[in-house]
Amino acid sequence: MRMAFWLPVVSLWRRELVRFARDRNRLFGAIGQPLVFWLLLGAGFEKSFAPQGIASGYLEYIYPGILLLILLFTAIFSTISVIEDRREGFMQSVLVAPVSRIGLVLGKVLGGGTLAFLESLIFLVFLIFLDIPISIASLGLTLIFLAVMGIALTALGFAIAWQASSTAGFHAVMNLLLFPMWVLSGAFFPAEGASRWLAYLMAINPLTYGMDGLRQSLYLTTSGANTHLWFCAIISVAFAALTLSAAVWQVYRIKN
Amino acid sequence: MEAAIYVENVSHKFGGRIALDSITLQVMPGEMYGLLGPNGSGKTTLFRMLCTMLPPDHGRIRLMDKNASASAVRANIGVVFQHPSLDARLTVLENLRHQGHLYGLKGRPLSQRIEELLDMMTLTDRAKDRVEVLSGGLQRRVELCKSLLHHPEVLIFDEPCTGLDPGARRRFWDDLDILRRTYGTTLVLTTHFIEEAERCDRIGILDRGRLIAEGSPEELKRTVGREVITLETRDPKGLQLQIEKIVRRDSQIIDGQVRIACDKGQQLLAQLYPLLQEKVQAMTLSVPTLEDVFVQRTGHGFQVEDL
Numbered sequence: 285m286r287m288a289f290w291l292p293v294v295s296l297w298r299r300e301l302v303r304f305a306r307d308r309n310r311l312f313g314a315i316g317q318p319l320v321f322w323l324l325l326g327a328g329f330e331k332s333f334a335p336q337g338i339a340s341g342y343l344e345y346i347y348p349g350i351l352l353l354i355l356l357f358t359a360i361f362s363t364i365s366v367i368e369d370r371r372e373g374f375m376q377s378v379l380v381a382p383v384s385r386i387g388l389v390l391g392k393v394l395g396g397g398t399l400a401f402l403e404s405l406i407f408l409v410f411l412i413f414l415d416i417p418i419s420i421a422s423l424g425l426t427l428i429f430l431a432v433m434g435i436a437l438t439a440l441g442f443a444i445a446w447q448a449s450s451t452a453g454f455h456a457v458m459n460l461l462l463f464p465m466w467v468l469s470g471a472f473f474p475a476e477g478a479s480r481w482l483a484y485l486m487a488i489n490p491l492t493y494g495m496d497g498l499r500q501s502l503y504l505t506t507s508g509a510n511t512h513l514w515f516c517a518i519i520s521v522a523f524a525a526l527t528l529s530a531a532v533w534q535v536y537r538i539k540n
Numbered sequence: 541m542e543a544a545i546y547v548e549n550v551s552h553k554f555g556g557r558i559a560l561d562s563i564t565l566q567v568m569p570g571e572m573y574g575l576l577g578p579n580g581s582g583k584t585t586l587f588r589m590l591c592t593m594l595p596p597d598h599g600r601i602r603l604m605d606k607n608a609s610a611s612a613v614r615a616n617i618g619v620v621f622q623h624p625s626l627d628a629r630l631t632v633l634e635n636l637r638h639q640g641h642l643y644g645l646k647g648r649p650l651s652q653r654i655e656e657l658l659d660m661m662t663l664t665d666r667a668k669d670r671v672e673v674l675s676g677g678l679q680r681r682v683e684l685c686k687s688l689l690h691h692p693e694v695l696i697f698d699e700p701c702t703g704l705d706p707g708a709r710r711r712f713w714d715d716l717d718i719l720r721r722t723y724g725t726t727l728v729l730t731t732h733f734i735e736e737a738e739r740c741d742r743i744g745i746l747d748r749g750r751l752i753a754e755g756s757p758e759e760l761k762r763t764v765g766r767e768v769i770t771l772e773t774r775d776p777k778g779l780q781l782q783i784e785k786i787v788r789r790d791s792q793i794i795d796g797q798v799r800i801a802c803d804k805g806q807q808l809l810a811q812l813y814p815l816l817q818e819k820v821q822a823m824t825l826s827v828p829t830l831e832d833v834f835v836q837r838t839g840h841g842f843q844v845e846d847l
Contacts (some may be wrong), residue, residue, distance in 0.1 A: 291644060292641050377619065379593055
C-alpha cells in the first residue's frame with residue numbers, strides 16, 4: 285500500500301526535474317530576472333536607502349528578498365503548465381489513473397519545490413560577495429527556510445493554476461496577488477519605516493514570516509536565535525501546510 | 541451475459557443547460573460501441589462520466605460490479621483523450637514508464653509490457669525519441685500503447701481520429717482490429733464522423749443530450765427504409781406540397797434539400813421525374829446512411845452546430 289502511494293509521487297516528481305533539465309531557458313529565466321533586479325535595485329538604492337537598525341547597504345538588505353523572489357518565480361514557472369495540462373494535456377491521464385489526489389499534488393508540488401530550492405541554491409553562491417558571516421548552523425537553517433517556502437509557494441501557485449481557465453488569468457493573479465505579497469513581505473523595505481496601514485498589511489502577510497525567518501537565519505551567527513525566529517518557522521510551516529491543503533482541496537473540488 | 545458498462549438513466553446539467561437527458565444504454569463485453577452525435581450533443585460529457593472524471597447529477601454509471609470504488613474502476617479502464625496527453629518533452633519510453641508507475645507497475649514486468657506493446661504498434665525503433673519529434677499519427681499510437689499498459693478491460697476514446705490524416709486514420713482502425721483480436725478489449729468511442737460509426741458493432745446516436753437511436757448500424761439503417769431519394773431544389777416548401785399531391789408521401793426538408801425515405805425508390809423516382817424540368821435541379825436515389833437515420837429521427841441535418 286505504501287509503495288503504491290509513493291511510486292506515482294516519485295514518478296511525477298522526477299518528471300518535473302527531467303523537463304526542467306531539458307529546458308535551458310527556464311534554468312536561466314528564473315534566476316536571470318531576479319539577478320538583474322538585485323544588481324539594479326541594489327546599486328540604485330545603495331546610497332538613498334538606510335534601513336533602521338541595519339548597517340549594511342541596500343544590496344545586502346534586498347539579498348534575502350531576491351532569494352524569496354527566485355522561489356516565487358520558479359514556483360510560478362513550474363505550476364503555470366497545470367492550466368493547460370489539466371484540460372488538454374498530460375494531467376488528464378493522471379486524473380483517470382488510480383492515483384490518489386493527494387499523491388498527484390505531492391508529486392507536482394515537491395517537484396516544483398525542488399526546482400525552486402535548487403535555483404535558490406545557485407543564487408546562494410553570491411553570498412561570497414556580501415559581508416555576512418556564515419556558519420553551518422546559519423546555512424542549514426537558511427536551507428530549511430528556502431525548502432519550506434519553496435514548497436509553500438509552489439503549492440500556492442498550484443492551487444491558483446488549477447482553477448485558472450487561462451494563462452492570462454493566472455498572470456493577472458500573479459500581478460495582483462503574488463508579486464504584491466512579495467513586495468509586502470519585507471523583502472523590499474522593512475515594516476518599521478512604512479506607513480501604518482502598510483505595516484498592518486505586512487503583518488498579516490504570511491510571506492513576511494518566511495522572509496523574516498530567512499533573513500534571521502542568514503544573520504544567525506551575529507544576532508543569534510530568539511523566540512521570534514521560532515515563531516517565523518512555525519508560521520512558515522503552517523503556511524506550507526495550508527497551501528498544500530488548498531491545492532488538494534482544489535483537485536477534489538473542480539471536476540469539470 | 542453481464543454488460544461491461546451500464547449507463548442507467550443519466551442526466552446532467554451545466555448551469556441551466558441540459559447536457560444529458562435520461563440516457564440509458566449498455567455495452568457488452570468485447571463489443572465496439574460508438575457514441576455518434578454532432579458537436580454539442582452531449583457525447584463528450586458522457587465520455588467524461590465513463591472515464592470517472594465527472595460524476596453525473598442523476599442516474600448511475602457502472603463499470604464492473606455496483607460497489608466498485610472510483611479507483612477500482614480507474615484501474616480497469618484505459619482512456620485515450622481527444623487532446624494529446626503525452627509529455628512532448630519526454631521520450632516515448634519515459635512517457636510509458638511514467639504511465640506504468642501511475643498504475644503501480646514497475647521494474648521488469650513494466651519493461652516487458654512496454655516492449656510487447658511497442659512491438660505490437662511497430663514503435664520499437666522510436667522508443668528513445670522525444671514525443672515532440674513524432675508525427676500526429678505516431679503520437680496517437682503511443683497514446684494507444686499508453687492506455688493499454690495495465691491490461692484494461694474497457695478502453696474509452698474521445699474523438700480518436702480528430703486531426704489525423706487519412707493514412708494515419710486507416711492505420712488507427714487497423715490497430716484497433718489487432719487489439720480486439722489480441723486482448724478482446726471492450727471499446728467505447730465518441731465520434732462525429734459517420735464513417736467511423738459505421739465500423740462499430742453497435743452505436744448510440746445522441747442529439748441535444750438525448751439518445752435518439754441505438755442498435756447496430758445495419759439495424760438502424762433498415763428502420764429508415766431500403767432507399768432514400770434526395771431532391772435538390774430552390775423552393776423546398778413548394779416542392780414538398782407538390783410531392784404530397786402527386787405521390788401522397790411525407791418528406792423532410794434538410795439543409796434546403798427534400799428527402800423521402802422509401803422502399804421502392806425506382807418507381808417513386810419515375811413518378812417524380814416530371815418535376816425535374818421545372819422545380820428540381822437534381823434527384824438522387826441511394827441506400828440510407830446513418831446520417832439518414834439521424835435526419836429521420838431528429839428532423840434536422842447532422843452537421844448542426846451547438847444551438
